Amino acid sequence: MMVQKEDLGLSLSLNFPLNTPNPQHLTLMSSSTHSSSPSACNPHKPSWNEAFASSDRNSETCRGETRSFLRGIDVNRLPSSVECEEEAGVSSPNSTVSSVSGKRSEREPNGEEHACSRGISDEEDAETSRKKLRLSKDQSAILEESFKEHNTLNPKQKLALAKQLGLRPRQVEVWFQNRRARTKLKQTEVDCEVLKRCCENLTEENRRLQKEVQELRALKLSPQFYMQMTPPTTLTMCPSCERVAVPSSAVDAATRHHPMAQAPRPMPIGPWASAAPVPHRPFDAFHH
DNA sequence: GCTCAGGCACCACTTACTTCA
DNA sequence: TGTGAAGTAAGTGGTGCCTGA
Numbered sequence A: 001m002m003v004q005k006e007d008l009g010l011s012l013s014l015n016f017p018l019n020t021p022n023p024q025h026l027t028l029m030s031s032s033t034h035s036s037s038p039s040a041c042n043p044h045k046p047s048w049n050e051a052f053a054s055s056d057r058n059s060e061t062c063r064g065e066t067r068s069f070l071r072g073i074d075v076n077r078l079p080s081s082v083e084c085e086e087e088a089g090v091s092s093p094n095s096t097v098s099s100v101s102g103k104r105s106e107r108e109p110n111g112e113e114h115a116c117s118r119g120i121s122d123e124e125d126a127e128t129s130r131k132k133l134r135l136s137k138d139q140s141a142i143l144e145e146s147f148k149e150h151n152t153l154n155p156k157q158k159l160a161l162a163k164q165l166g167l168r169p170r171q172v173e174v175w176f177q178n179r180r181a182r183t184k185l186k187q188t189e190v191d192c193e194v195l196k197r198c199c200e201n202l203t204e205e206n207r208r209l210q211k212e213v214q215e216l217r218a219l220k221l222s223p224q225f226y227m228q229m230t231p232p233t234t235l236t237m238c239p240s241c242e243r244v245a246v247p248s249s250a251v252d253a254a255t256r257h258h259p260m261a262q263a264p265r266p267m268p269i270g271p272w273a274s275a276a277p278v279p280h281r282p283f284d285a286f287h288h
Numbered sequence B: 001g002c003t004c005a006g007g008c009a010c011c012a013c014t015t016a017c018t019t020c021a
Numbered sequence C: 001t002g003t004g005a006a007g008t009a010a011g012t013g014g015t016g017c018c019t020g021a
Helices: A048-053 A059-069 A084-085 A110-117 A122-127 A139-151 A155-165 A169-221 A223-228 A250-257 A282-286
Strands: A095-097 A131-134
Touching: A139 A155, A139 A169, A155 A169
Parallel strands: none
Antiparallel strands: A095 A131
16 A cells, blocks of 8 residues: 655745745755644644653553544554564554565664564575564554654664554564664655755856846946936945935935934945045935 | 763665655 | 656664764
């Protein structure tokens, strides 16, 4: 049973504004990647952390809470010897299996798991080809659910989830690793797409600006241009708010608009900027 | 306090298998 | 019915962090 993309919660929607002011803040429209603040995504659901935080104090309570995840699964069936069953080639009742050979059952944190995993010698392993697990829909759904809550598991969460799903902790761990990898891959694809669009926009903008520069240079070099132009005016800009200050009557308005300007810095604009300093103090208007 | 070894979790990469068009 | 692509469970090696000696 394949888990569909919708099930993975990976909507690759690119409906961001093209003129996003902060393109580095990319947003994957995935409900599964909000691990930083799971409770924000699901404010009414008890989070996995909350559910398992109490496992030290009251494991029964913890178990009861986490059972709520198991909608389609017989939650009363706690596979006490699941690990051994798995190693012996018996998969969980909800899983599809097929023949395959497996090798490694290392790195399991708890000793019991170790003892069980190593119960089969190489010869036995060769003879009794282990079954490759195919997770059932329900198992995938529950794993997805817990991944939405938190995309990493502490050992207790892992063990509890494994028990409830009838899987080995290693399998839960592997599933989360692969799930994180898939999420990251999707995020990378989205980021790549965004950067591509950004690059296209910047290229276009660059082209436009270069064209504008060329036109302005052509105008500047034309003598008729100077003849027809009215005497140059120096526009100045408020350094704080970057509004253009207009000499004469508009000064009053500017005064009203920004009475706090402290550092007058005339910013001449136009081709006469360096050659024709205008002896007025445009930002005096900003001073009290 | 510093160093070192062991354990563990995670990641990137890869393999092997399943499913589907 | 055979086949290639895509998806995915699982293996492998590397790395960083933590802890106890």
